[in-house]
Amino acid sequence: MTHPYPRGRGVSSPEYGHCTDKLCRPLRDLRISVTDRCNLRCTYCMPREIFGREFIFLRHADLLSFEEIVRIARQGIALGVRKIRLSGGEPLLRRGVERLVEMLAPLCCEDGKPIELAMTSNATLLAKKARDLKNAGLSRLNISLDALDETIFRRMCGSRAAPIAAVLEGIAAAQAVGLTPVKINTVVKRGINEDEILPLVHHFRHTGVILRFIEFMDVGLSNGWRLGDVVTARDILAKINAEYPLRPLDPHCPGEVAKRWEFADGGGEIGVIASVSQAFCHECGRLRLSTDGKLYTCLFASEGVDLRDMLRARCDDNALCQRINAVWRERDDRYSQLRHAMTWNPAGKIEMSYIGG
Ligand code: SAM
Numbered sequence: 001m002t003h004p005y006p007r008g009r010g011v012s013s014p015e016y017g018h019c020t021d022k023l024c025r026p027l028r029d030l031r032i033s034v035t036d037r038c039n040l041r042c043t044y045c046m047p048r049e050i051f052g053r054e055f056i057f058l059r060h061a062d063l064l065s066f067e068e069i070v071r072i073a074r075q076g077i078a079l080g081v082r083k084i085r086l087s088g089g090e091p092l093l094r095r096g097v098e099r100l101v102e103m104l105a106p107l108c109c110e111d112g113k114p115i116e117l118a119m120t121s122n123a124t125l126l127a128k129k130a131r132d133l134k135n136a137g138l139s140r141l142n143i144s145l146d147a148l149d150e151t152i153f154r155r156m157c158g159s160r161a162a163p164i165a166a167v168l169e170g171i172a173a174a175q176a177v178g179l180t181p182v183k184i185n186t187v188v189k190r191g192i193n194e195d196e197i198l199p200l201v202h203h204f205r206h207t208g209v210i211l212r213f214i215e216f217m218d219v220g221l222s223n224g225w226r227l228g229d230v231v232t233a234r235d236i237l238a239k240i241n242a243e244y245p246l247r248p249l250d251p252h253c254p255g256e257v258a259k260r261w262e263f264a265d266g267g268g269e270i271g272v273i274a275s276v277s278q279a280f281c282h283e284c285g286r287l288r289l290s291t292d293g294k295l296y297t298c299l300f301a302s303e304g305v306d307l308r309d310m311l312r313a314r315c316d317d318n319a320l321c322q323r324i325n326a327v328w329r330e331r332d333d334r335y336s337q338l339r340h341a342m343t344w345n346p347a348g349k350i351e352m353s354y355i356g357g
């Protein structure tokens with residue numbers, strides 16, 4: 001089967017036109033959930049009351065195979081994707097995920113540059129896997145860590161144990177093998193871990209690790225989100241700035257979700273992701289692929305478009321590309337921009353562990 005785009009034309013193929021959505025946003029990022037399972041139960045993502053023993057996760061046969069994921073990724077790249085992020089659930093729980101990294105890493109964009117291949121992980125299993133991931137071709141890692149205090153970690157991550165030492169070992173291993181700069185994602189919930197902001201900053205300043213504080217979001221339907229639980233990026237920055245003065249930094253690229261700041265004394269960089277208080281939908285070029293092969297055009301979507309049936313019915317690459325293109329062209333999502341004007345809570349919002357955070 002020949003590729004639907006002649007080499008070198010890709011997204012600007014006259015047949016398909018530029019792959020932009022209804023709000024003229026180009027397709028740039030593909031987030032892939034490789035498993036809906038996790039070994040933690042963060043209250044803001046997979047609260048134990050909902051994701052308990054009775055919860056039915058996907059069967060192995062329902063998951064996309066690595067070969068199926070790569071086929072979709074290739075077509076995404078032909079339509080403009082520059083960056084792929086593996087997520088979940090906890091991606092390191094997917095058996096052989098290093099092999100998937102090895103299969104995706106050589107893929108190149110239209111201009112011949114390799115794609116950026118990243119992963120988001122809770123790092124509890126990272127220490128032993130960091131080298132293999134690096135050797136397989138992973139470019140970067142984001143690691144979630146909400147607290148250094150054990151009691152607060154347990155409250156945030158719903159776990160009976162507090163595997164903070166394992167996470168810190170994972171971070172050290174990632175740095176040692178050159179998966180740098182390691183970025184740490186910290187979700188901040190009012191009254192739970194806001195007092196961990198400064199200890200985290202203190203711990204990671206001067207280490208080359210970039211902390212990114214994320215406003216608690218109303219993803220899915222299970223985390224009991226209330227606006228009052230959100231600590232805004234402004235408050236987070238004010239707290240840090242009072243102790244460690246900050247200066248703004250320019251974004252690396254358009255569409256970067258984290259606003260960057262540096263410590264005035266040269267202690268490094270931090271970021272804040274103000275998804276609730278300062279929506280960035282106007283620049284959002286992210287498409288999400290669920291564990292079982294559905295495409296979602298927004299983190300807050302309630303319906304996806306199935307690709308797995310197509311793949312398993314042996315569709316050709318051209319048809320797959322056309323389906324993805326059509327999904328993106330129909331996209332007009334901007335949930336975060338509309339959130340405050342909404343008088344209803346949309347039914348059926350999908351959970352983040354299923355579509356990949
Ligand atoms: N298990 C991996 C991890 O925790 O890094 C990857 C999946 S997790 C869903 C991806 C990211 O989503 C994590 O950094 C997590 O903190 C973030 N996240 C999950 N639920 C969130 C919420 N309600 N608000 C803000 N961020 C959230």
Ligand code: SF4
Nearest residue numbers: 038042045046089122
């Ligand atoms: Fe698991 Fe990550 Fe969700 Fe926490 S945020 S429950 S580690 S998937």
Ligand code: SF4
Nearest residue numbers: 281284298299335336
């Ligand atoms: Fe993108 Fe949807 Fe988030 Fe807006 S709300 S930034 S469109 S994922």
